[in-house]
Amino acid sequence: MSSAITIKSASEILLMRRANSIVAGALNLVMQHVRPGVSTKELDAIAEDFAKKNGAIPAFKGYRGYPACLCVSINEQVVHGIPSRKVVVQDGDIVSVDFGVSFKGFYGDAALSILVGSQQDENKKKLLQVTRHSLLLGIEQVRAGNRVSDISDAIQSYVESNRFHVVKQFVGHGIGSKLHEAPEVPNYKRPGRSPRLVPGMVLAIEPMVNVGTSDVVVLKDGWTVITSDRSNSAHFEHSVLVTEGEPEILSEAINSQSF
Numbered sequence: 001m002s003s004a005i006t007i008k009s010a011s012e013i014l015l016m017r018r019a020n021s022i023v024a025g026a027l028n029l030v031m032q033h034v035r036p037g038v039s040t041k042e043l044d045a046i047a048e049d050f051a052k053k054n055g056a057i058p059a060f061k062g063y064r065g066y067p068a069c070l071c072v073s074i075n076e077q078v079v080h081g082i083p084s085r086k087v088v089v090q091d092g093d094i095v096s097v098d099f100g101v102s103f104k105g106f107y108g109d110a111a112l113s114i115l116v117g118s119q120q121d122e123n124k125k126k127l128l129q130v131t132r133h134s135l136l137l138g139i140e141q142v143r144a145g146n147r148v149s150d151i152s153d154a155i156q157s158y159v160e161s162n163r164f165h166v167v168k169q170f171v172g173h174g175i176g177s178k179l180h181e182a183p184e185v186p187n188y189k190r191p192g193r194s195p196r197l198v199p200g201m202v203l204a205i206e207p208m209v210n211v212g213t214s215d216v217v218v219l220k221d222g223w224t225v226i227t228s229d230r231s232n233s234a235h236f237e238h239s240v241l242v243t244e245g246e247p248e249i250l251s252e253a254i255n256s257q258s259f
């Protein structure tokens with residue numbers, strides 16, 4: 001992530017709209033299948049199949065050795081949960097699903113969390129609402145002339161004012177002809193000046209929010225990230241284009257009209 005921030009051309013932006021709308025379509029389909037009894041492996045197959053039928057390549061499989069297409073992270077799992085036949089969704093679970101694809105050389109990346117079943121657990125609902133809203137507040141800052149730190153500040157201050165905690169060991173990122181490009185997009189304040197936003201930049205903004213602590217640990221599988229106190233966690237992500245005006249959420253399915 002040390003190379004320069006890339007500015008996308010109009011034709012590259014078209015490809016990124018398509019990549020991201022395939023991601024959004026896959027996530028919509030996966031979410032329709034998230035119910036008690038489904039294995040996370042089945043969800044992985046649904047996403048892989050959808051991507052391939054739409055001419056896209058799942059981006060995560062093989063990325064630094066990641067073994068699946070989808071990340072499915074349940075309850076205290078923050079991100080990078082590996083799909084498995086043996087992991088079965090239960091009523092009351094928080095299920096976070098993260099998916100990325102490449103389409104004609106350009107990437108899309110998005111994630112969301114849902115609460116499974118009929119249980120009205122107010123604490124879990126609040127965690128999901130605060131995390132989702134923190135992403136929207138971050139996106140609101142995606143304007144030419146602002147800095148990356150405006151995004152970070154908006155997310156962190158909203159999350160902390162709700163007495164939840166942002167993860168600091170993992171961050172959002174630029175995205176384009178690579179899944180991870182410069183700049184890093186942290187969900188917390190860092191010392192020093194961060195880059196200014198320029199039209200044509202695309203950022204994957206992805207707040208990871210925990211109930212009890214910012215601290216996370218990686219399980220022995222080398223991937224699954226969990227909260228160090230085993231409290232619940234949620235994750236929402238969109239790939240967002242900097243324009244001359246309003247931010248454009250490329251991973252919102254509505255963009256499918258534009259190709």
Ligand code: MF3
Pocket residue numbers: 059060061063064066071080098099100109110111173204237
């Ligand atoms: N959305 C995540 C990210 O941007 C997913 C990456 S999973 C990996 O980092 F397997 F590809 F690493």
Ligand code: CO
Pocket residue numbers: 109110172173204206237
């Ligand atoms: Co990402």
